[in-house]
Amino acid sequence: MEENPSNEIKNSPNYYLPHHAIFKEYSSTTKIRVVFDASAKTSSSNSLNETLLVGPTIQRDIFSICLRSHQHAYLMTGDIEKMYRQIWVARKHIDFQRIVWRDSPNEQLKHFRLLTVTYGTAAAPFLATRVLKQLAADSSVTHPRASKILLEDFYVDDVITGSDTIDEIISLQTELVGLLKSAGINLRKWTTNCWPLLISLPDDQRELSPVDFEESNSIKVLGLQWCPSKDVFSYKVKFNPSNTCTKRHILSEASKIFDPLGFLAPVIVGVKILLQELWRKQIAWDEEVPDSLSQQWNSIRNELPIVESFAIPRIMLQKQRYWELHGFCDASLDAYAAVVYCRNVNSDKSTSVTLVAAKSKVAPLKVLSLPRLEFCGGLLLVRLVNKIKLSLQVPEVNVFCWTDSSSVLHWFWLAASPKKWSVFIGNRTSEILTSMPFKL
Incomplete structure (x- = not known):
């Protein structure tokens, strides 16, 4: 200056x-x-x-x-x-x-x-x-x-x-x-x-x-x-001691868990569901949350330090080997999620599988049927796979997407013309089929 x-x-x-x-x-x-x-x-x-x-x-x-x-x-x-x-x-x-x-x-x-x-x-x-x-x-x-x-x-x-x-x-x-x-x-x-x-x-x-x-x-x-x-x-988890349990406090503590690739998605999704419930009940920022939600948060908070014992291998794939991406999606009435693994084939024909990335989302406030939430999980998986391919700059890698939902497979099987479906299903079917070739 x-x-x-x-x-x-x-x-x-x-x-x-x-x-x-x-x-x-x-x-x-x-x-x-x-x-x-x-x-x-x-x-x-x-x-x-x-x-x-x-x-x-x-x-x-x-x-x-x-x-x-x-x-x-x-x-x-x-x-x-x-x-x-x-x-x-x-x-x-x-x-x-x-x-x-x-x-x-x-x-x-x-x-x-x-x-x-x-x-x-x-x-x-x-x-x-x-x-x-x-x-x-x-x-x-x-x-x-x-x-x-x-x-x-x-x-x-x-x-x-x-x-x-x-x-x-x-x-x-x-x-x-x-x-x-x-x-x-x-x-x-x-x-x-x-x-x-x-x-x-x-x-x-x-x-x-x-x-x-x-x-x-x-x-x-x-x-x-x-x-x-x-x-x-x-991971390291460090929370500040507090005698109060408010929406502001819970959101502040939850934001300290930084997980860019979603390795902790099964843990974080519970926090997301809890935060959505706080918004649904229209609880003010500095209002004490109900005992049931407070106990739920304390249970999650007490268990979170366990993640410090996790050790995630850094090397996920090696360019000189043959490898594939395998993605899975699933849903419940509370949330839906997608996860992608990398399957490496070694020179001696042995294989190894490592976690690449995961993503979870809570179900929308507007109630959807389970088949539709399963379908949202499929779209989330396709977007995650495309993001991974773009990030790794490997457009030609073999990709396999898996779901156990017969409803989702049924929509794909009859998806020659997405116009026959409702707007909700048609738009998502069109995006999936456009961005990723589909074979049953």
């Missing part, structure tokens, strides 16, 4: 950002962070964020990035150091990022202007990711592999990518660091299950030291716990 010249302090338009410190004890680098509130109202009853355009999403979604991390023999993760602070804001806009500051309560307040992209402004994520996209476009010829990683394997400032050989992953890491360094951006907090790469990195660039690696310590990767030495994903 720079101090405002005294003769420009009264220039308008301008905006002053309220700010305060937050403390993150679990962070390995920045324990104290500054939060700027660009949503604070001014005397005109408007805020900066209300007048800013947010910008579109231009990076891959977290589902796709997490899913692709399962197909590499060697994985590496890292993040950009103070990403937003590496990107300049146009000079004509810096007066909208003013703050007041003083080093001591005994000093007079001084006026400053923030010169870089500021966390807390609505446009910050787009501006930062747009810079990475432009860097990838400008370097597509000189750094083709690193450019592709910038486009496909970054989620804001985090990268999670990999390769199938030691030499290639070391080369990828070197090229990626060099490309970002050319733009004045530092990649750090590297973690990998590739031992030669780990020991070649400087101490200040590693998230896990070789000692931590040998002790099977885990790190947080896009919300998941990853243990590089064992190469497995796991």
Whole structure:
């Protein structure tokens, strides 16, 4: 930031950002962070964020990035150091990022202007990711592999990518660091299950030291716990103690369970059903929930720490082997779900099956028959399979979808003309048959 010249302090338009410190004890680098509130109202009853355009999403979604991390023999993760602070804001806009500051309560307040992209402004994520996209476009010829990683394997400032050989992953890491360094951006907090790469990195660039690696310590990767030495994903569940049980409290606690690929779908669906029941009963945010629902929540909450014992193998499929996707769907009157597995055929003709992803949804408030809910499960499965194929970039993989619902199979069997069905069945049948070839 720079101090405002005294003769420009009264220039308008301008905006002053309220700010305060937050403390993150679990962070390995920045324990104290500054939060700027660009949503604070001014005397005109408007805020900066209300007048800013947010910008579109231009990076891959977290589902796709997490899913692709399962197909590499060697994985590496890292993040950009103070990403937003590496990107300049146009000079004509810096007066909208003013703050007041003083080093001591005994000093007079001084006026400053923030010169870089500021966390807390609505446009910050787009501006930062747009810079990475432009860097990838400008370097597509000189750094083709690193450019592709910038486009496909970054989620804001985090990268999670990999390769199938030691030499290639070391080369990828070197090229990626060099490309970002050319733009004045530092990649750090590297973690990998590739031992030669780990020991070649400087101490200040590693998230896990070789000692931590040998002790099977885990790190947080896009919300998941990853243990590089064992190469497995796991979960951590931490709830805050509370004597009250309200809808706000339940939703806040449930939101702490981050599960992008749906590995905990059988667990999470119970929470979804409970939350839907709270809405159905029109319980206010801070109203005590009925004893029956409170007991149901406490039962779920007491059992959730069991998921910390789960260990999910990271490597899901290997490109050099033959593999298939098998999906299953089912439904009840409360919810419906879909799950996809990968079946690998090894060189010795033996097979192995691993979980790829799952998704669950609660039944709509409008009561539907069980056959129709089964049909919704079939549509959910087809959409999940197509999302997996798109994320893994393997359009020609063999896919098998399974259901035990004779009603759903009957609708497909007579689906030569979806127009003969009701709008509900016809639209869903048409989408399924259009997006996926169907054979009984």
